[in-house]
Amino acid sequence: MLEKDILPYLGDVPVAEIKAPDVLKVCRRVEIRGVVETAHRAKTTIGQMMRFAIATGRAEREPTADLKGALQVASPKPFPTITDPQKVGDLMRTISAIEEPR
Numbered sequence: 350m351l352e353k354d355i356l357p358y359l360g361d362v363p364v365a366e367i368k369a370p371d372v373l374k375v376c377r378r379v380e381i382r383g384v385v386e387t388a389h390r391a392k393t394t395i396g397q398m399m400r401f402a403i404a405t406g407r408a409e410r411e412p413t414a415d416l417k418g419a420l421q422v423a424s425p426k427p428f429p430t431i432t433d434p435q436k437v438g439d440l441m442r443t444i445s446a447i448e449e450p451r
Contacts, residue, residue, distance in 0.1 A: 354379050354391050364402040367395075369412040376420055385423040392416060 358375050359367060372395050379388040396413035403411060431437050 350387065350391055350394065354387070355395060359395070364399070365408045367399065367408070367412060369415040372412050373416055373419055376416070380421055385421045388420055389423070392420065 355375055358378070359371060362371065372392060375395070376388045376392050379391050392413050396411055399408055399411040399413065402408035431440060
């Protein structure tokens with residue numbers, strides 16, 4: 350993710366000069382590809398790097414905090430479930446028949 354999504358756009362920018370709009374542009378490029386969760390991970394990774402820069406005196410503030418709510422929300426996919434009562438009963442009997450390891 351660093352090599353593909355972050356460093357090509359922010360790698361040459363001095364860390365103290367990285368602002369929230371710069372981070373948002375990077376994350377939007379990732380969102381456009383349709384990988385919303387990766388966009389959130391990119392924002393988190395940039396935030397971690399910025400916090401390290403602050404701790405080591407290379408930056409004054411962490412811009413990702415200003416982006417709360419700016420990215421798309423990943424739509425959760427429902428987990429498969431058994432809804433037929435007969436099949437639920439079969440599942441419960443199968444689970445109760447499994448022996449506990451000793």
